[in-house]
Amino acid sequence: MVGPGLTTLASLDAVRAAIRPGISTLELNDIADAAIRARGGVSNFQLVPGYRHTVCASVNDDVVHGIPNDRVVGPGDIVSIDSGADVGGWNGDSAITVVVPDASRPELVAERQRLADVTEASMWHGIARLAVARHLNEVGEAIEDYVESQGEYGILTDYIGHGIGRSMHEEPPVFNYRVRSRGPAVKPGLVVAIEPMITAGGIDTFTRDDDWTVATRDGSMAAHWEHSVAVHQGGIWVLTAADGGAAALAPLGVTPVPIA
Template identity: 40%
Template sequence: MIFLKTDEEVEIMRQNATTISRILAEMAKILKPGMTTLSIDHMCKQMILDEGGIPTFYNYHGYPHNICASVNEVVVHGFPNKTELKEGDIISLDLGITKNGYVGEHAYTFVLGESTKENLQLVKVTKESLYKGIEKAVVGNRIGDIAYAIQDYTEGKHGYGVVRELVGHGLGKTMHEDPNVPNYGRRGTGMQMKENLTIAIEPMINLGKKNVYTESDGWTVKTKDGKPSVHFEHNVCVKKNKALILSDFSIIEAAEKTNANLNTSYEAL
């Protein structure tokens, strides 16, 4: 079932999404080699609680942590753990807050220190593909238009692997609503979008092949070839001429630039 939101509901969701953006920005200020993702999980949980919300991910279908921390070949749903981050790691932090009856949740990928040009290029292209998809999230377009835009840019133009098993989704009172929003597909197919449909668009793009598998924990998804994967996600509201982005990468990007341990050189590629 599709739930179109009122403007008031969209505003609550925008506030929640930007709260997650602020928390990710705080993480961007302090991320460094030697930190553990479990410590990041604890910090994010406390910041969500301090905002008067609850961590959306905790116990969601039994998920045992507050955030997903996916490093290198982990595509999504990485369990926070005590392994220390190291120079060259690529890490996606994905987290959510439930507050005032609605969910805000999104993801951002960081690069710690020096990395290869091909890894940096993957980060750049995946991030750009997110905005290619968002451009299509307007009234009258179809879900397939978003999917095609992302796939054409990442797989068609750059030869990357677009994950099929995991997709974006509707967002609202729960973290996953209809419709599914794939990162692959054909233009002109799928549901036609109406105003104030709220969705999470989240390209999950592999440096190598598209194939993935799930670890025995039932959650952690990894690339089959062991090559890195990158994940960016925005919360978006469909509008008539231009989509309204509810989350805010600009504050995360500003924070990244203050941290000498993070590599943002991909922006200049």
């Protein structure tokens, strides 16, 4: 049995490998569930009152909390998958965004891939800042600075990251943008989920009739990336990355340190 971070990662790796035109989001949900159970975990999303699925699957202008169903993934779609696992009473939480190839619309695919790439990179900039930050809200500053440097993108303000541990959602809040307060001190024992949600347009959203799925009001495309990160005596370690975040953090001047 492996820990919740790598179990969550395994579920997302399985989904990433399976995403293709013609597959439904419910099929992707079941693939993630099988990967989690095969490693001795259970979906912590299923522990949320009123939610019975293993992942959230958000397609195109759906940003987060998309309910898996019979919706079929099509060429050129931008698909965000958020997954989490509970293993031995500890929680992992992570999200990826995948753009489905479409040879007939290369410009559309490139535009959506850039949105996904900017969102992922902003997450890594936030994680890199966590490694040197004195206070948690410096993470949001780093994310906002990076996103603004990349063009006209919107950072959702209604949905943010969170602490994680014995429960999937714990204090403290983790903002993806500047706020006036400094937030709690960054010190060993802090474990947070850093998860920017970025749109290609405005940041206003609405909740669809299923009472879960959050979509952009202007119909713009959206992306969502997330990692769970631990601060410990030796530094930081990305719990939901196989290498602890080493490859992605190296260009940003950060070397993650395994937890002893």
